[in-house]
Amino acid sequence: MTxxxxxxxxxxxxxxxxxxxxxxxxxxxxxxxxLAAEIGASTMAVYTHFGGMSALVDEVAREGFRRLSANLGEVEETDDPAADILTLALAYRRTVVDNPNLYAVTFGQSQPDGQKAALGDMTNEETRQNLSDEGIEAFDYLVRGAKRVIEAGRFRPAPEFSVAAQLWSAVHGYITLEVAGHFGDGENGVDHILVPLATALGVGLGDALEAATRSAQVSIEAWRAKEGNIGT
Structure with missing residues (x-):
């Protein structure tokens, strides 16, 4: 008996x-x-274990952040922190592109059954303590990345939370548009939009154009080699 x-x-x-x-x-x-039909249970299972759809949507968002953190955590730090920033962006993109509907819920862009995941200001060290550990962990990969580039002298001195939020805004904005189909299929947008965007943002944050361009090339070549996408 099971x-x-x-x-x-x-x-x-x-x-x-x-x-x-x-x-x-x-x-x-x-x-x-x-949901109940998917697991062979009655609808009461949702209310018994979550109290309702709102709490379940929050848990789905947490799981989205867990998966994002796991993928960002696989990015190995190198001696080029500026290249590592773009590699984090590429890992972020891959995670969202693989399941855009999950991340629309995770980031509050869609509201299944009228329920929106609980969100808040991750860039404020005081108020973010009220947010989910999973969301904070994911964002902190960008914070650490920003801090490393600043400490290396590639970006001008600035609060790392602010720099991380700027990086996050640029990357997430790009991904949102790509997922919606605005940049064509496959890797087209990565080469023609995301990489130049990352380079321009790096220069705007204080990096030298030549150094930023070189780091972007190092990152994308290493990523493609790892993903088996050389030549795409």
Whole structure:
């Protein structure tokens, strides 16, 4: 006889089911009835384990941040912190492009079943303590990256939270437009928009054009080699 799943297992199954529904059908597919059917339970499972759809959407957003953090954490630091910033951006892009509907919920751009994930100001050291640990962890990869570039003298001295937020804004804005289909298919936008954008932003933050261009080239070549996309 198959043992009855624990409460923790049911919660995890509901979160995974929610992510599948988002991936396959978009935010409109994320409904209590469909979630329950996905795991072979009644709709009461959602309310028993989460109290309602609002808390479940928050947990889905947390899982989105967990996955983003895991991918950002795989970016190895090199002796070129400016190149590492672009590599973080490429890892960020890959994560979102692989499941754009999940990240539309994670970043509050869509509201399944009328519910929006709880968000707040990650750039304020005081108020961000009220936010999810998962969201803070993901953003802090950019904060650490910004701090390393500043300390290396490549960017002019500035608060690393502000610099990280500028980098985040540029990268996320690019990804949002790419996912919407504005930059064509495949890697076209990476070469013609994201890399020049990162270079221009680096120069604006104090880097020398030649150094910024070289770091961008180092990053994209290493990323393509790792991803097996050389020549694309």
């Amino acid at each position: 043992p009855k799943p624990t409460a923790a297992e049911v919660k995890a199954n509901l979160i995974e089911a929610a992510i599948r529904l988002l991936s396959d059908g978009g935010p409109e597919a994320l409904q209590a009835r469909k």
